Amino acid sequence: MKINKLFLILVIVFTNCIWAQSIAEWHTSMGSFQVMLRxxxxxxxxxxxxxxxNSNFYDGLIFHRVIADFMIQDGCPYGTGYGGPGYTIPDEFHPDLLFDEPGVIGMANTGSPNSAGSQYFITVVPTSWLNWSYAAFGNVIQGMDVVNDISVVPTTGAGGNPPNKPLIDVDIDSIRIVTPQLYAIIPEDDSLYIDEGESIVFGVLSDDENLEYFWYIDDVLQDESDFIFSVTFENDGEYIIESIVFNGNYEYPTAWYVFVNNTNIEEQICSNTNYLFQNTPNPFNPETIISFNVIAEDAENAELVIYNLKGQKVKQFAMRNLKLGMNKVVWNGTDDSGKSVSSGIYFYELKSGDYQEIRKMILLK
Structure with missing residues (x-):
């Protein structure tokens, strides 16, 4: 994995948290295809x-809504378009994931904000008018011909009951995540700034006991073959730490960029931009510190919210009297009612002006 240093600096300045992506594979009555999930x-x-x-929710369902030159839709347990999982998730958008090309997977919704649940659709043409109204979350990477074939099957049409339902069911035998599945990556932040002589413990955690682990420092394979890898950085400079998790068929790569004794770059970033830091400590028990930077014009409208894995809001922090620049809040593992939450993975999101960033943290009890 060769990365030009100038390019690396630009990546650190303009983006953060570059994680690997999972691949999901559909097995349908008309063939198979794969989607990279972002x-x-x-x-x-x-x-x-x-x-x-992973709960087999989609197994045995059908593509209940199909429109040629537009999209195919699934995810209703009743096959009518009116069912869901019993909950909804918040809308989530990213400028690098838009409906500007065919083969984009997005969440269907009722037309109201934050109303998506289990129903999704896959486009077969560019559909830019869907941007910022429907949450895209991946792209077809294999078998787009199968998706196109499904999109042109005969249907009940727009006036049918239900509308646009295939006359002959297109069955979904199963959907499976085929890449190695990790429930935690430590540290969560991929851009790390430390002093010379400090150590960092890297980890890629999974419930699958049949995985192989490979670790690299600047493309050099290390002797460690476990899911945990500890490194002491004796010299200043820039380092790339990479983990490859292999399940016998697919790899799941993760990379961290470590800047040793180079905090000036971080200070420059934070003095001029909105920025959400990785919480510390992480994992944590009983409490953790969330640090973030806000700039003057966005400080009054900044929001910091914690969600659980289902996207349900757990805690919203009162953002009164924010300082310009660095701010810190402490989360003690309780929800808005003061009730302690269970162990697990949680997301925390900062919105400040046009800036929106989500990070993960792990509560262990």
Whole structure:
């Protein structure tokens, strides 16, 4: 994995939290196809779909709505378009994941904000008018011909009851996540700034006991073959730490960029932009600190919210009397009513002006 240093600096300045992506595979009565899920860009939306997939929610369902030159839709347990999982998730958008090309998967909704649940659609043409109204969360990477074939099957038409339902069911035998599945990546932030001589513990955690682990420092394979890898950075400079998790068929890569004794870059970033930091400590128990930077013109409208894995709001912090620049809040693992929440993975989101960032944290009890 060769990365030009100038390019690396630009990546650190303009983006953060570059995670790997999972691949989901559909097996239907008309063939198979694969979608790359972008949990790196929209973790709540992609995570919700993965949770439903892992619970076999979609197995045995049908594509209940099909419109040629537009899209195919699934995810209703009743096959009518009016069913869901019994909950909804918040809308989640990213400028790097838009409906500007065919083969984009997005969440269907009722037309109201934050109303998506389990129903999704896959486009067969560019549909830019859907941008910022429907949450995209991946792209077809294999078998687009199958998706196109499904999109032109005979249907009941727009005036049918139900409308646009295939006359012959297109069955979904199963959807499976075929890449290795990790429930935590430590540290969550992929851009790390430390002092010379400090150590960092890297980890890629999974419930699958049949995975192989490979670790690299600047493309050099290390002896460690476990899911945990500890490194002491004795010299200043820039380092790339990479983990490859292999399940026998697919790899799941994760990379961290470590800047040793180079905090000036971080200070420059934070003095001029809105920025959400990784919480510390992480994992945590009983409390953790969430740090964030806000700039003058956005400070009055900043929001910091914690969600659970289903995208349900757990805690919204009162953002009164914010300082310009660095701010910190402490979360003690309780919800808005003061009740302690269970162990698990939680998302926290900062919105400040046009800035929106989501990170993950782990509560262990």
């Amino acid at each position: 949990e790196d860009l929209v973790p709540i939306t992609a995570g919700n779909f993965m949770d439903l997939t």
